[in-house]
Amino acid sequence: MAGFQTTPWRLISGILGVMCLVLMVTLRMLLNNVFTKPSIQLTPSPGPTLEPQKDSSCQKMWIGYQCNCYFISNEMKTWEESKDFCASKNSSLLQLQNKDELA
Known part of the structure; x- marks a missing residue:
């Protein structure tokens, strides 16, 4: 049992x-x-740099990035003075519409 x-x-x-x-x-x-599992190694993608691009058609002292040319000035000017300066260089003043464009 x-x-x-x-x-x-x-x-x-x-x-x-x-x-x-x-x-x-x-x-x-x-x-x-x-x-x-093999680890995935991230490689940094080329981002914006302050160096002029080699194939850039920008003027001297201007920075080429994504088919655009940028000039960064250290001078303090009013908005109107800055617009006039840009117009004299056959360009326009950069105006960011939102914070996303800053990145």
């Missing part, structure tokens, strides 16, 4: 043991995949 009562517990413990082994093998395989 004692052997009959322990049989369901042996069956349950056997099933739980097999499930535990399957879970451990699955976890080991997942961890192996995570640590053995």
Whole structure:
């Protein structure tokens, strides 16, 4: 009679043991995949620089970027004086519409 009562517990413990082994093998395989995958190396993309582009058709002292030429002045001028200066150089004053254009 004692052997009959322990049989369901042996069956349950056997099933739980097999499930535990399957879970451990699955976890080991997942961890192996995570640590053995080749890492992706990010390379910086060329962004805006303050150096004139080699193929730029900009005037001397102007900065070429994305088919545009920019002149950065250190002089303090009013908006109107700045617009007049740009007009004398056959250009227009840069006006950013939002913060996204600054980046």
